[in-house]
Amino acid sequence: MADTQSSSLMDGLHAPDVAGPAPAAKPRGVRQTAALGFAILSLVVLGVVLTRAVQSHSNSPxxxxxxxxxxxxxxxxxxxxxxxxxxxxxxxxxxxxxxxxxxxxxxxxxxxxxxxxxxxxxxxxxxxxxxxxxxxxxxxxxxxxxxxxxxxxxxxxxxxxxxxx
Ligand SMILES: [Zn+2]
Incomplete structure (x- = not known):
């Protein structure tokens, strides 16, 4: 009788919490900063997505x-x-x-x-x-x-x- 229940609970690859609080209505001067922030956030998200893609590619089914x-x-x-x-x-x-x-x-x-x-x-x-x-x-x-x-x-x-x- 093989023990099929030996797998541990390795549930959930927790995504890094990259989403900061969304800035609400803001004056014009803040726009550039917000745009820069968004660009950085996009890069971080892209990095996470790419890392995962590479990981999933290298892992066997x-x-x-x-x-x-x-x-x-x-x-x-x-x-x-x-x-x-x-x-x-x-x-x-x-x-x-x-x-x-x-x-x-x-x-x-x-x-x-x-x-x-x-x-x-x-x-x-x-x-x-x-x-x-x-x-x-x-x-x-x-x-x-x-x-x-x-x-x-x-x-x-x-x-x-x-x-x-
Ligand atoms: Zn029972």
Missing amino acids: SEMSKRRTLVDSETGTVFANHPVSLQETVPFTNPKTGKRTLFPAEACYWTKDGGAKLTPTYVLLNEAVGKPGPTLCPDCGRKVVFHNPLPPAEDMLKAAQIDAK
């Missing part, structure tokens, strides 16, 4: 996107191994609805009777959507946490053996 299992916070739909761009930040866009309602899912491999299962239940963490309180797995009722731990290896092995029969 596997580095530029990765696959995540996501849950839609509105519909509950699970998108298993959904490709997401590293440029995108949480929440990701649901391709079906066009809404940004997809959050990384935590996998729960526990069964109700305390054993393990090979096909996990994917759970949306309360904290991912800003809800208070612990997240309980709808299947087994256990608490689900960020980087949810797997059941003990021997239980996983047992599940694999049962599955193989």
Whole structure:
């Protein structure tokens, strides 16, 4: 059983905050300064864009996107191994609805009777959507946490053996 949940949350390449406060209506004398400021700002933005373009060019496709299992916070739909761009930040866009309602899912491999299962239940963490309180797995009722731990290896092995029969 390969651990497919080992990816860390490397979401969001934060763009440098280059946008200063936009100057409101101003007297004529300030125009040149404003124009100069705008030119500098444009250069900074251009620099950021170019740097990103070069970075994305040098990165292989596997580095530029990765696959995540996501849950839609509105519909509950699970998108298993959904490709997401590293440029995108949480929440990701649901391709079906066009809404940004997809959050990384935590996998729960526990069964109700305390054993393990090979096909996990994917759970949306309360904290991912800003809800208070612990997240309980709808299947087994256990608490689900960020980087949810797997059941003990021997239980996983047992599940694999049962599955193989
Ligand atoms: Zn569970």
